[in-house]
Amino acid sequence: MSASPDRPDRSELPVLVVGAGPIGLAAAAHLLERGLEPLVLEAGPTAATSVRGWSHVRLFSTWAELVDPAAEKLLAPTGWTSPDPARYPSGGDWVAQYLQPLADALGDRVRYGARVTGIARAGRDRIVDADRAEQPFTVHLEHPDGTEERLLAAAVVDASGTWATPNPLGADGLPALGERAAAGRIAHRIPDLNDPAVRARYAGRRTAVVGTGASAFTALAALAELAGTEPGTHAVWVLRRGITGSTYGGGTADQLPARGALGLAARKAVEDGHAHALTGFRTTAVEPADGGRLVLRAEDGRRSEPVDQVLVLTGLRPDLGFLDELRLALDDRLQAPVALAPLIDPNQHSCGTVYPHGARELAHPEQDVYLVGMKSYGRAPTFLAMTGYEQVRSVAAALAGDHEAAARVELTLPETGVCGGSGRYDEAEVEPEAEQAGGCCTTAPAAPVPLMPVPLALTVLDNPSGGGCC
Structure with a gap:
């Protein structure tokens, strides 16, 4: 040329x-x-x-x-x-x-x-x-x-x-009917509840959390914590599948303790009554309800209770x-x-x-x-x-x-992987010696349980079908 x-x-x-x-x-x-x-x-x-x-x-x-x-x-x-x-x-x-x-x-x-x-x-x-x-x-x-x-x-x-480009709410990979019209009440990111303006959107309100990966677990645990100081705060956990023994991850047996802690935090949110689950719920539509609230409709015709906000955490x-x-x-x-x-x-x-x-x-x-x-x-x-x-x-x-x-391969990963999960900014930083017990990731203390929002580019993201890694 x-x-x-x-x-x-x-x-x-x-x-x-x-x-x-x-x-x-x-x-x-x-x-x-x-x-x-x-x-x-x-x-x-x-x-x-x-x-x-x-x-x-x-x-x-x-x-x-x-x-x-x-x-x-x-x-x-x-x-x-x-x-x-x-x-x-x-x-x-x-x-x-x-x-x-x-x-x-x-x-x-x-x-x-x-x-x-x-x-x-x-x-x-x-x-x-x-x-x-x-x-x-x-x-x-x-x-x-x-x-x-x-x-x-x-x-x-x-x-x-x-x-x-986060995945939409619709279980078929397409936006649910009415999803675009309700965009003001639908978010695809884990909210920063330390921000007063963001906190006000969720405090004392009911929020649908859609997803079963690390981000959904984080949101459930964060909303449960918010409920401790803001009465009326509640999460409706929307799962496309049923709850099985693996839904919450490996718990204390997880090779990655922080990942296991997330599942335990989500389980605790449910057991403490701060969240309840809608299982086998595959959303096809978002419908308006009284007071500006929203109702989710599933493909089998079931409808959720009215919610104030929807967090769609189903991957990217x-x-x-x-x-x-x-x-x-x-x-x-x-x-x-x-x-x-x-x-x-x-x-x-x-x-x-x-x-x-x-x-x-x-x-x-x-x-x-x-x-x-x-x-x-x-x-x-x-x-x-x-x-x-x-x-x-x-x-x-x-x-x-x-x-x-x-x-040539110039990277060796530990058996458990080098995870890029994350915890909230206000959590205490893990001391270096804690690494010895937990491998690549932070060891989960007994309380508070570290939360793990999942950012882009360094971390493992949620699997929209319900799996996921770290």
Whole structure:
């Protein structure tokens, strides 16, 4: 391909990284280490916009598991001080002490307010074969003021995550009838009950909590705690399946004590009368009730009692719309790369049994395109930050032509996995010696039980079908 002002040689073009979250920024650091020039496009106004959305929660992962090695090397000359590797940061700590400094070290290689709206091969839609692999990628983006821009890139690393696309309330994967109209009373995030305005929405009210993963357990326990000081606070726990011996997880037998503690906290909320369960309830519609309340209707015709708020905590899904002109090979169930899907199937794997993987498993028919981080897992709930760091190390090596390094496994996970669950920001931080008894994650004290909101990009997310990992 001959170079021209409109079509420069691909070797002169940057590698596009979509998303300035933990994995996207790590990808940029690895690309630089390999002598490749990254360009990180972030839709939000700052680095790690999604992480800032749960800055009040504390992680179950220690700092040692949350700092990428290549990123640490990039930060070292800036005077950056590495946090205590044995401590557990909050989301806000992660941003302030690592992610924003890393973005700052990358400088103008990170562009904010740049929402990617489409990626294709320059001059080729997805049908055209002729000279396809030789063409650069054309990237369309939109700025907050509505202006549009077109860029060219040598390769694409999509680390945009899934935080912005939570699963809807409808049990069939579609929004329930009336869900959009009732959006003012439906939330898809665990509420921060330390925020007075948020607290007022739930205090003394009835809330439907839909889901059976870590986020749902956290919400149930948090609402039960709120009920202790705010009479009338109650949760209606909506489960698509029945309650069995495994519904609450492994309890005290769980290899990950913090995960087990979450299930015990949810069980206690029910046993103490702060929540009651609607089992086998597959929501198809949301109907208005007196006083601005809502009623959920199931596919079998049953209706819930009126509730004031609904928390839909049924997992996340990838946004694939802007990749539509690229030739991707995705598993028809998980929407993950076909070679990766069997390794992360939540029916077979938890966080400790997902084999470390890289460019080979993440490859697509469209050469030099990689989905990494949480987005690479599609709808699977077992993603870990350290796994994402290994992904981008391998991808950067592959793009640099070092296929031996790309194929090499440079990550070893403990048998129980390195979990990225989280606890509330106001919980006491676990002392380092507590790690010795609990493996990778915090040991659950007798009281209070630590809660575990589940943020994006570092943690294992809820399985919409009721399973999940850490």
